Amino acid sequence: MIPTEKIYPCCEIKAGEIILDGKVLYENKELPFPKFIKGAYKALELNYPKFHKMDRLCKLAFVAANALLKEGQLEGYAPSDIGIVMANSKATLHTDSKYADSIKDRADYFPSPAVFVYTLPNIMVGEICIKYKIKGESVFFVSNTFDKKMLTEYSQDMIETGNAKICLMGWVDYTDTDYHAILYLIQ
Amino acid sequence: MEELIEKLKVQIIKQLNLEDVEPNEIDPEKMLFDADNELGLDSIDALELIVLLDKEYGIKVKSQEEGKSIFQSLVTMAEYILEHQK
Numbered sequence: 001m002i003p004t005e006k007i008y009p010c011c012e013i014k015a016g017e018i019i020l021d022g023k024v025l026y027e028n029k030e031l032p033f034p035k036f037i038k039g040a041y042k043a044l045e046l047n048y049p050k051f052h053k054m055d056r057l058c059k060l061a062f063v064a065a066n067a068l069l070k071e072g073q074l075e076g077y078a079p080s081d082i083g084i085v086m087a088n089s090k091a092t093l094h095t096d097s098k099y100a101d102s103i104k105d106r107a108d109y110f111p112s113p114a115v116f117v118y119t120l121p122n123i124m125v126g127e128i129c130i131k132y133k134i135k136g137e138s139v140f141f142v143s144n145t146f147d148k149k150m151l152t153e154y155s156q157d158m159i160e161t162g163n164a165k166i167c168l169m170g171w172v173d174y175t176d177t178d179y180h181a182i183l184y185l186i187q
Numbered sequence: 188m189e190e191l192i193e194k195l196k197v198q199i200i201k202q203l204n205l206e207d208v209e210p211n212e213i214d215p216e217k218m219l220f221d222a223d224n225e226l227g228l229d230s231i232d233a234l235e236l237i238v239l240l241d242k243e244y245g246i247k248v249k250s251q252e253e254g255k256s257i258f259q260s261l262v263t264m265a266e267y268i269l270e271h272q273k
Contacts, residue, residue: 038207049227052205059207110242113231114204 008152011068013040013060013181020067033179037063044070048131055095055118056179058127061086061172064181065128073185074166079135083164084125085155085186087141088173091121124172136164146171146182155186191265199261202239203232215261233258240264244272 012019016029016036026040037059041051046066054062074082095118103111117123122140129138137158141151148171155167170183196210205226213226219236220228236258240246246268248254257267 034207049225050229051227052208052225053203053227053229053232055204110238112202112204112235112238114202114235117231 008184008186009068009073010182010184011064012183013064013067014179018044018063018067025067033060033174040067050127050130053114054127055092055098055115057088057092057094057121057172057174058118058124060174060179060181061124061183062127062131064170064172064183065168066131068168068183068185069132074132074134077166079133081136081165082132082134083136083155083158083167084128084134084138085151085158085167085169086122086125086139087143087146087151087171088121089142089144090173090175091142092119092123094174094176095119128168134168152184152186159186188265188269191268192261195261195264195268198239198243199236202235203228213261215265217260219258219260219264236264240268244268246271 009021011025016027016031017024018026018040026043028036028039031039033056037056040063041059044063044067046063051059051062095115099112099115099119102115103109121142122138125138125140128134139154151169151171155169158164158167167186168183169186170181172181172183173179192215193210196213196215199205199213200208200210203226208226217224219226220233233254237248237254240248240257248257257264
């Protein structure tokens with residue numbers, strides 16, 4: 001008998017759609033990313049002022065995580081029992097470029113702390129941890145493609161070795177021309 | 188004063204990287220660093236506002252206490268700028 005793949009709760013955001021466990025949760029395919037994600041933030045009633053300060057990559061991760069966890073799926077877990085395993089291919093390239101642009105003119109040199117803080121991809125993990133008070137193990141990979149099998153096995157290993165009891169796992173990538181987030185809750 | 192406040196709204200959105208906030212969503216009377224303020228500003232943003240005053244208006248904030256009174260709201264920022272702009 002061929003073993004069937006276990007189905008985990010999943011939220012995916014791409015091409016103007018937020019899909020939760022196969023159902024469209026929010027859709028607006030006409031809008032550019034900044035307006036789309038703000039529309040999603042309002043529609044999902046996230047009410048988290050720090051959202052407005054985040055860069056686009058963090059907004060994408062934050063909305064995906066909130067859509068996946070909005071029914072209190074982490075309730076009952078100790079903060080140190082919740083792990084995060086994430087990856088993407090472009091790290092923080094969009095914000096890196098923005099920051100580089102802001103400091104290229106030595107005669108008009110005003111480095112921006114508000115931009116600089118988003119020039120490391122694990123800031124996404126940090127923003128989710130702050131919102132959900134997560135204090136467990138976390139790891140962030142940069143790789144060419146979304147290796148779901150490897151990331152799932154990594155999450156399962158964290159759970160099997162007692163380093164977590166539940167794990168938020170997935171891929172969140174943003175460029176000027178495309179975006180894609182897919183997050184799973186591994187239990 | 189009103190014109191300056193509108194200009195400050197645009198400058199703050201740019202400086203603080205609040206790309207999805209519209210100027211009309213910022214209440215000039217509201218405490219900028221209050222926990223209830225929907226902009227969610229923190230200490231990093233305070234640094235950004237100090238940079239903004241220096242860069243755009245040639246005003247240097249000399250102490251933390253002075254900063255606290257200047258950055259209470261957009262109205263207090265505008266009043267300070269009108270008094271001290273070089």
